[in-house]
Amino acid sequence: MLKGSPERELKEFLKAVRLEFEGEGQVLYELGRKRGVVDSESKLAPAPIVECRDLVKRFDSFAAVDGISVTVNQGESFGFLGPNGAGKTSTMRMISCMSPASEGYLRVLGQDPETHGPEIRSRLGLVPQEDTLELELSLLDNLLIYGRYFDLPKKEILQRADRLLDFAQLTDRKHDKVDLLSGGMRRRLTIARALISEPDLLILDEPTTGLDPQARHLLWDRLYRLKSDGVTLIITTHYMDEAEQLCDRLVVMDHGHIVAEGAPRQLIEDHSTPEVLELRFGNVGHEEYSAGFEDLAERIEVLPDRLLLYVHDGDEVLSAVHSRGHTPERSLVRRSTLEDVFLVLTGRTLVD
Amino acid sequence: MTLGTLSTRGSSQPRIGWPTWVRAVWHNAFVYSKTWRSSIVTGLLEPFMYLVAMGVGIGSLVNKGSGGVDGVPYLNFVAPGLLAATMLQIGVSDSSFSVLGGLKWARTYFAAIATPLNYHDVLIGHLAWIAIRCSAVATAFVAVMGVFGLLASPLAILAIPAAALSALAISSPTTAIATRQDDHLSMTVVFRLGVLPMFLFAGVFFPLSRLPYWLEAIVQILPLTSGVTLCRALTLHQGLHPSLFLNIGYMLLWFGVGYYFSLTGFRKRLVI
Numbered sequence: 001m002l003k004g005s006p007e008r009e010l011k012e013f014l015k016a017v018r019l020e021f022e023g024e025g026q027v028l029y030e031l032g033r034k035r036g037v038v039d040s041e042s043k044l045a046p047a048p049i050v051e052c053r054d055l056v057k058r059f060d061s062f063a064a065v066d067g068i069s070v071t072v073n074q075g076e077s078f079g080f081l082g083p084n085g086a087g088k089t090s091t092m093r094m095i096s097c098m099s100p101a102s103e104g105y106l107r108v109l110g111q112d113p114e115t116h117g118p119e120i121r122s123r124l125g126l127v128p129q130e131d132t133l134e135l136e137l138s139l140l141d142n143l144l145i146y147g148r149y150f151d152l153p154k155k156e157i158l159q160r161a162d163r164l165l166d167f168a169q170l171t172d173r174k175h176d177k178v179d180l181l182s183g184g185m186r187r188r189l190t191i192a193r194a195l196i197s198e199p200d201l202l203i204l205d206e207p208t209t210g211l212d213p214q215a216r217h218l219l220w221d222r223l224y225r226l227k228s229d230g231v232t233l234i235i236t237t238h239y240m241d242e243a244e245q246l247c248d249r250l251v252v253m254d255h256g257h258i259v260a261e262g263a264p265r266q267l268i269e270d271h272s273t274p275e276v277l278e279l280r281f282g283n284v285g286h287e288e289y290s291a292g293f294e295d296l297a298e299r300i301e302v303l304p305d306r307l308l309l310y311v312h313d314g315d316e317v318l319s320a321v322h323s324r325g326h327t328p329e330r331s332l333v334r335r336s337t338l339e340d341v342f343l344v345l346t347g348r349t350l351v352d
Numbered sequence: 353m354t355l356g357t358l359s360t361r362g363s364s365q366p367r368i369g370w371p372t373w374v375r376a377v378w379h380n381a382f383v384y385s386k387t388w389r390s391s392i393v394t395g396l397l398e399p400f401m402y403l404v405a406m407g408v409g410i411g412s413l414v415n416k417g418s419g420g421v422d423g424v425p426y427l428n429f430v431a432p433g434l435l436a437a438t439m440l441q442i443g444v445s446d447s448s449f450s451v452l453g454g455l456k457w458a459r460t461y462f463a464a465i466a467t468p469l470n471y472h473d474v475l476i477g478h479l480a481w482i483a484i485r486c487s488a489v490a491t492a493f494v495a496v497m498g499v500f501g502l503l504a505s506p507l508a509i510l511a512i513p514a515a516a517l518s519a520l521a522i523s524s525p526t527t528a529i530a531t532r533q534d535d536h537l538s539m540t541v542v543f544r545l546g547v548l549p550m551f552l553f554a555g556v557f558f559p560l561s562r563l564p565y566w567l568e569a570i571v572q573i574l575p576l577t578s579g580v581t582l583c584r585a586l587t588l589h590q591g592l593h594p595s596l597f598l599n600i601g602y603m604l605l606w607f608g609v610g611y612y613f614s615l616t617g618f619r620k621r622l623v624i
């Protein structure tokens with residue numbers, strides 16, 4: 001068709017109108033949701049950021065991801081909690097369009113990774129499990145070269161880099177080689193780098209694994225700010241406290257399957273009791289003791305070094321234990337956590 | 353600062369419009385521009401040290417004994433050979449440990465394929481940058497040969513693309529091999545077994561006719577041999593024999609086969 005022909009102009013016009021309308025739709029949707037008149041079924045609801053159904057990833061005949069179904073919505077902070085080998089990284093690699101799904105349905109940002117990989121990736125930010133920084137280059141140069149992968153003009157990248165290094169609290173290290181940074185600093189730089197393209201979805205694969213507690217808390221604080229800024233986040237972790245702190249909603253993964261899904265507090269409510277009483281009796285077999293307490297707790301888990309009594313009121317049960325003439329070497333009453341949920345669902349601990 | 357600026361909604365994304373593979377080339381050029389100091393010795397200084405040592409040192413002996421090689425002074429004979437050997441050197445060194453580093457150690461290739469680039473762009477960026485860099489080194493080398501009066505005719509300028517082609521004919525199979533290695537050690541074995549014999553026997557230092565017939569036949573299989581032959585013919589202007597096109601075709605074949613296996617190797621390691 002000839003350029004500038006009436007038909008073409010009409011098409012352009014219609015396209016512009018549609019874009020305009022989509023913008024309006026978003027505003028209306030947000031308004032409606034605030035007033036509670038629009039639900040997620042509504043036509044105006046935006047498409048999910050990630051939608052997968054019966055997703056499978058196979059290596060030869062071994063299914064690392066074995067039929068998972070997940071929906072992540074705009075603005076959500078979504079977690080994948082599971083132990084090593086659960087299939088979290090394999091799932092992230094499929095969502096970030098770096099590795100093709102073996103089976104199942106997957107849409108990211110409304111598009112099919114199989115046909116629109118580069119388009120989707122241009123709108124994603126990825127913080128991979130293992131660092132992929134250029135160690136020989138400075139922090140600033142790392143941001144620059146990554147921004148160029150997204151074809152951003154140098155001037156724009158440098159402006160964003162200033163903001164992002166500030167955000168990552170690395171401004172004073174700007175000109176240092178990455179080689180000299182600590183693990184926590186590298187993770188923060190990787191997050192800054194992933195944000196250089198202003199992505200619609202930020203994927204973080206085990207962002208704090210291997211960091212010391214102080215570095216973890218600093219990183220959590222940064223992620224918390226992203227979350228409150230409305231950035232859609234997907235976080236994988238095998239730390240239950242990380243999942244509880246950062247995720248609005250999460251799935252618990254084990255052996256390539258999803259074993260539970262929900263908000264952290266909801267999962268705990270559904271699968272565990274409010275409190276847990278931990279008892280430790282020297283070196284003797286905890287198994288023997290557990291028989292004597294069965295009537296005191298809803299459930300008892302026997303770990304190699306302690307007993308976990310799932311109860312409603314820990315202190316009350318502890319005094320009942322004492323009144324039966326048992327004196328544990330150590331006792332602790334605590335709230336239930338996602339760790340307990342995992343233990344209930346799989347019979348194993350998250351971190352071994 | 354406001355974090356609102358970190359998120360995306362409503363922000364326009366200015367683009368330049370470079371094809372993805374060009375961005376990969378730019379990336380390699382940029383990294384090189386920041387780290388070249390460590391490679392300048394092997395990349396440029398070494399060939400000239402060889403040139404002086406071989407051409408002037410050994411050359412004076414050869415010339416005294418037999419009046420040069422194939423009718424030209426030894427320096428004229430060995431210089432184009434060293435040009436091709438330099439391409440071997442760069443082609444191999446830039447396609448072995450750096451490829452393994454991108455795949456395994458620093459894992460920087462994984463950073464690239466998390467962006468709009470894919471594994472094919474990464475490979476093109478890798479090889480195209482080697483071609484550009486080798487063309488630059490070859491240009492400098494040929495210019496120095498000109499200063500020493502070692503170029504027989506203006507046709508010698510074609511030795512630059514010939515050298516770049518030699519580099520590609522060597523670096524693409526090297527890349528293919530690197531994608532199938534897992535550690536430092538096996539890579540070093542490849543060096544010892546492949547590169548050193550090629551450097552010594554491909555006709556850089558003496559005419560192939562000096563070798564026993566069976567050895568010459570084996571040496572003809574090596575990609576560097578074609579590179580040496582081509583560079584030498586162009587700088588000495590021994591006449592443009594049609595067989596030179598066979599050399600070009602043969603190097604293209606090495607490049608093509610290496611490219612294919614590099615691509616499958618990259619896919620296996622990066623896409624999984």
Ligand SMILES: Nc1ncnc2c1ncn2[C@@H]1O[C@H](COP(=O)(O)OP(=O)(O)O)[C@@H](O)[C@H]1O
Pocket residue numbers: 059064082083084085086087088089090091624
């Ligand atoms: N490239 C691969 N080839 C074969 N097996 C793999 C590969 N990548 C991962 N696996 C296996 O798939 C399972 C899930 O791995 P992964 O997705 O990395 O889990 P997680 O990130 O939860 O620790 C593990 O048993 C792992 O050994």
Ligand SMILES: [Mg+2]
Pocket residue numbers: 088089090129205206
């Ligand atoms: Mg993992």
